[in-house]
Amino acid sequence: MRPMQTSTPHYDVIIIGAGAAGLMCAAEAGKRGRQVLLLDKADKVGKKILISGGGRCNFTNLYTNPAAYLSQNPHFCKSALARFTPQDFLELMRKHHLSWTEKTLGQLFCEQKAPAVVNMLWAECCEAGVALRLNTDVSDISHTDNHFQVQTSQGAQTATALVIATGGPSIPRMGSTDFGIRVAKQFELKNIPFSPALVPFTFSQEMLDGLFAGLAGISTEVAASCGSGQFRENLLFTHRGLSGPAMLQISSYWNKGEAVEINLLPGRDALAWLQALQKQRPKAELKTALAEVLPSRLAQRLCETLFPNRPLGQYGGKALQAIAQQLQAWQLTPTGTEGMRTAEVCLGGVDTRELSSRTMEARKVPGLYFIGETVDVTGWLGGYNFQWAWASGWCAGQCV
Ligand code: FDA
Numbered sequence: 001m002r003p004m005q006t007s008t009p010h011y012d013v014i015i016i017g018a019g020a021a022g023l024m025c026a027a028e029a030g031k032r033g034r035q036v037l038l039l040d041k042a043d044k045v046g047k048k049i050l051i052s053g054g055g056r057c058n059f060t061n062l063y064t065n066p067a068a069y070l071s072q073n074p075h076f077c078k079s080a081l082a083r084f085t086p087q088d089f090l091e092l093m094r095k096h097h098l099s100w101t102e103k104t105l106g107q108l109f110c111e112q113k114a115p116a117v118v119n120m121l122w123a124e125c126c127e128a129g130v131a132l133r134l135n136t137d138v139s140d141i142s143h144t145d146n147h148f149q150v151q152t153s154q155g156a157q158t159a160t161a162l163v164i165a166t167g168g169p170s171i172p173r174m175g176s177t178d179f180g181i182r183v184a185k186q187f188e189l190k191n192i193p194f195s196p197a198l199v200p201f202t203f204s205q206e207m208l209d210g211l212f213a214g215l216a217g218i219s220t221e222v223a224a225s226c227g228s229g230q231f232r233e234n235l236l237f238t239h240r241g242l243s244g245p246a247m248l249q250i251s252s253y254w255n256k257g258e259a260v261e262i263n264l265l266p267g268r269d270a271l272a273w274l275q276a277l278q279k280q281r282p283k284a285e286l287k288t289a290l291a292e293v294l295p296s297r298l299a300q301r302l303c304e305t306l307f308p309n310r311p312l313g314q315y316g317g318k319a320l321q322a323i324a325q326q327l328q329a330w331q332l333t334p335t336g337t338e339g340m341r342t343a344e345v346c347l348g349g350v351d352t353r354e355l356s357s358r359t360m361e362a363r364k365v366p367g368l369y370f371i372g373e374t375v376d377v378t379g380w381l382g383g384y385n386f387q388w389a390w391a392s393g394w395c396a397g398q399c400v
Contacts, residue, residue, distance in 0.1 A: 012034040012400070013160070013162075016039050018045040019389070021389040027397065029396075030129050042135075042174075045132070057114035058382060058383040061105070061383035063106040070252055072192055080388075081391050084394040098110055106383075133152070139151045169194050170343040173341075180350060193348050194349065200241060200342060202338060203241040204335050212301075215237035221235075231380075232266050235262065245382075274312070282311060286307060
């Protein structure tokens with residue numbers, strides 16, 4: 001049944017947010033014959049897709065599994081990820097004659113670059129008859145008689161189903177906001193406040209001028225751990241502190257005040273290695289030995305600040321043990337992170353206990369859906385976040 005005000009255009013579905021999740025949901029709903037209006041305040045669709053993966057869009061990960069996602073309810077993502085898999089997205093890519101390359105750790109990048117992924121999703125929307133309105137700000141949402149009325153800078157529209165696909169507030173200069181949480185609050189749905197994730201760490205000026213001095217730009221493979229997270233990837237020293245995939249990954253598990261543990265020699269028993277070297281080359285300096293397994297500038301800096309640099313033969317057993325311990329369980333306490341300004345994604349969002357894991361519909365508000373990053377499901381670095389956006393968008397698209 002249509003609402004009383006005949007002058008207000010009515011749709012089956014209004015989707016707010018034409019990003020990764022919103023585009024997928026719109027195409028799927030449109031294919032089912034639903035009349036869909038896709039709204040975005042930006043001047044083009046899929047802006048975060050366009051800048052993703054260094055412009056090549058790391059669009060999925062072959063090893064997608066629920067363990068790669070953080071959420072207060074770790075089971076929530078299972079259903080959607082099982083129903084729309086990386087293989088399903090690859091099927092769509094094949095249909096549009098797009099190809100991909102696998103980088104490390106199952107990360108798939110689009111060979112035709114990020115704009116091709118956006119064009120593909122938009123082509124699917126066009127084929128499905130989706131109406132699009134860009135540069136459109138939403139000022140008010142109301143819900144009466146089982147209809148949603150959305151007041152926008154381009155007039156009012158009504159719909160039977162409303163999908164919130166506005167992402168999270170990371171990179172505010174792109175216009176990102178916490179709109180999703182505000183809508184959840186309006187409908188009295190619980191939420192977990194957004195906080196930055198996949199974000200570089202910052203350190204005190206004392207550390208930057210001391211231990212880290214002259215190291216900006218140096219990268220080395222480490223095993224980093226904090227809380228329940230552990231990742232073996234590259235660490236990058238920056239002018240502000242530490243970044244690189246290992247640090248971005250571990251930032252999602254870090255709480256202010258905690259130390260991050262860094263193993264500078266992953267896959268190696270540092271003490272056994274040092275003891276063997278001590279026997280073989282007692283005159284070799286520690287700095288020289290470390291430079292054989294670490295970037296030389298880092299080896300030198302460690303020997304200027306953390307370890308006394310001597311010929312290996314001059315270290316006693318306890319001193320060697322202490323060096324090995326530092327190398328394999330280096331405890332570093334960041335002062336903070338670079339925050340939303342550079343965070344790739346956000347932790348938090350609409351509390352998943354409020355949503356159906358099959359459809360993403362709010363249990364208390366039939367017809368209201370939340371998908372993508374607005375939901376409290378956050379993936380690891382490496383294509384996992386897009387896979388969640390596709391999967392949650394696809395699931396909602398099957399039933400709106
Ligand atoms: P997304 O942010 O894509 O879309 C939200 C849309 O809603 C936007 O178009 C926005 O304009 C719109 N919107 C917001 N508020 C609104 C309002 N009030 N009214 C109307 N419209 C509104 N992930 C990954 O898996 N692989 C990768 O390679 C990368 N790379 C990457 C690089 C960088 C620099 C960033 C910042 C992020 C990534 N990501 C990533 C993360 C990925 O971009 C992110 O997880 C998804 O885009 C989330 O998809 P959503 O559709 O939920 O939000």
